[in-house]
Amino acid sequence: MTQYFVYGRDRAGAGELKAQLTEEHWAFMDGYADELIARGPTLTEDREESTGSLHIVDLPDDEALKTFAYDEPYYVGGAFDTVELYRFHNHTGRTMWEFTTAVEGLGRYLVLTKDGPRPLTSDHLIVYGDLFDGDTHVGRAALVEAPDAAAAAVLVQAPDAEVHPWEFGGRR
DSSP, X not given: OEEEEEEEEEOTTOHHHHHHHHHHHHHHHHTTTTTEEEEXXXXXXXXXXXXXXXXXXXXXXXXXXXXXXXXXXXXXXXXXXXXXXEEEEESSOSXXXXXXXXXXXXXXXXXXXXXXXXXXXXXXXEEEEEEEETTEEEEEEEEEEESXXXXXXXXXXXXXXXXXXXXXXXXX
């Protein structure tokens, strides 16, 4: 099995379409419940609207990845502007559901950086790892909790990082 990072970035105005497809999306993801490492929407700064859909998933091969990414209802329905697919090396060795050091009142964020691999340790790292396109290292992704986006970037030691508000996804 190989871990993959799949990030669909919403096209403008896709909120209503995604709302219509949410149950179908969740039903599709139910088929991958045992393989999911992390999932959830990225959000606007006020956390009111979706900007994308993130999944980190353990799959047998690239063909299974293509099925996961391109048969997914949000993708099929046209909700995404782009979909990013990378191999993922999970340094935390856990899923988001195994994150046990949550602090009430802190927000959750997806932090993407092009920096090289760095060892990070923090009680606020939910899932953290390196991104690869084939054998080429292209960056890092971290799901973290922090007081704000700037603090999330500092936690990942990448002040120039791309930071998105994020929340745990799936059925409530």
